[in-house]
Amino acid sequence: MSLETLTQTYRPALEETLRNAVQRAAGADFPELQAMMAYHLGWEGEGAGPEATGKRIRPILTLLTTQAAGKKWEHALPAAAAIELIHNFSLIHDDIEDNSALRRGRPALWKKWGIPQAINTGDAMFSLAHLTILSLAESNSMEVTLQAAAALQRSCLNLTQGQHLDITYETERSLPIEAYWPMVGGKTASLIQACTEIGALVAQADAPIRNAYLRFGRNLGLAFQVLDDILGIWGDSEKLGKSSVSDLVDGKKSLPVLYGLSQKGEFAARWVRGPIRPEEVPALAVQLENEGGRDFAQSEAARLTDSALAALDEAQPQGEAGKALRELAGKLLQREV
């Protein structure tokens, strides 16, 4: 209940902040640049609407954290919008890098406008995010603004480090399980960590509380990715709005796959022989499950979930926003949002 109410309170202000930022970047002088950004953010073009905007989980997590840590959520709006812009910039580039034609059930930006415009629009959105977070100075101290900007930029760097490993891993048939964590720590957890880290920073919470929020975000992000990996093999691909039938076909080095490889059983034997064909997927998914890949990933997700919720307890989140934060974590970890 708290989560829905607060989300409804935040959303109009958040969308307005995002729209103002895009307007600033690409107003009347650059109508096509604006059109590309508005398309990707789900506001315009074929298929525009709630399904296409995504759920704005990251900015909501940021605003909830600021409020739960004892400050008005409005103070964190520029940071929340900046994080959502970073998330979307990374999706624009990832879709090119991964050769993914679909994003949230619609053609990816590069499919509609070509690779050169899509790379550049991603860069424009990246710049815009960095400009947007500096607006924190309008309602926060310069020190908070600088710290928040630095935290966001560190997280962007981690994002690219994780993506670098992801691309590098594509051409390797086998990898140890340990190779997984720096990849997902960068490409998924770093930005979710930034949400709670920056949210608590804006609230000027004490260092131990800020640190607890940071660990909450980090473990939440890691658990979220492990659950995503499980769905990528045993979930419903249509429901996820993805272009491929299975992560197995994409050759993705997900946690269940790396576990399966470590077992050196039938799954590993098939995997190292080369790309998986779509018709092999059902049997191979069963094989990997039988060899323990699903259970292992589930137990890792449970472990990370416990760490996330323990850190959230340590952070002592307050009031309605505190309740909503627990609710959001619960939903994310059951993949209901």
Added chain:
Amino acid sequence: MSLETLTQTYRPALEETLRNAVQRAAGADFPELQAMMAYHLGWEGEGAGPEATGKRIRPILTLLTTQAAGKKWEHALPAAAAIELIHNFSLIHDDIEDNSALRRGRPALWKKWGIPQAINTGDAMFSLAHLTILSLAESNSMEVTLQAAAALQRSCLNLTQGQHLDITYETERSLPIEAYWPMVGGKTASLIQACTEIGALVAQADAPIRNAYLRFGRNLGLAFQVLDDILGIWGDSEKLGKSSVSDLVDGKKSLPVLYGLSQKGEFAARWVRGPIRPEEVPALAVQLENEGGRDFAQSEAARLTDSALAALDEAQPQGEAGKALRELAGKLLQREV
């Protein structure tokens, strides 16, 4: 003389700041990411050396401005390094967007490592630049740091706006001359403007002086691009280290070309019929020169050069660095560096 002496003073500290930044982004944990950055920056790999690093004109311009405006150049080092990283990030992405195989006479990053890694390494360098400029806070006030970060980020946004127009113009056979200025104002002048704007900001010069430095940088950048356009048609392509024989073959909407189109003569008639073949270039370059394209561009370059030098006079640059700044402008405007 002043320019050479000061450049030799700045260069070791500048390279060290750049190397520390790259080390920070991609140290022992990400050796290949570091190798890609070091290759692009001219430090490593086949053909590494002074020719491959580029001339570091932008950071030197930044450091000279800070010193000429009355503060120790060391204060501006993080800003100078950040600007050079932004310049290099944009080259990495531009080469993909323009399908250019060569950069400073060596294979472009994407040719060696593929498009996905090159996009992502550009993003990593972009993040790194934004992190690096925040280090200004170590020897400058928080206010100066925030203002400098905002100026850099505005310039990055302008850079992407200019690049957006450049890509958009590729598919249009004809354009009015006025379409030229927002494109080059963004893709070339914005970052050169940022050098002098931020250099003067770090020196905490008074507003009129800062504004004069800003206009100096902007007009210098515009003049530089117009001269580049002239060389792109009537210059020696080998000397420029470019892959194509002429901007005419690339269909680039340079200033001489847009002037030629506005004349609606023989040059325009040939241009609108479709792509130029390499063997047509010598005759067509003569045709465009006969129709006044070269003279027009030369007169625009002279006008912008005068504006740049007048603004530099207004800025009252001091001491050795002031002399060096005039020297650098003169050399840039004669394309001797």
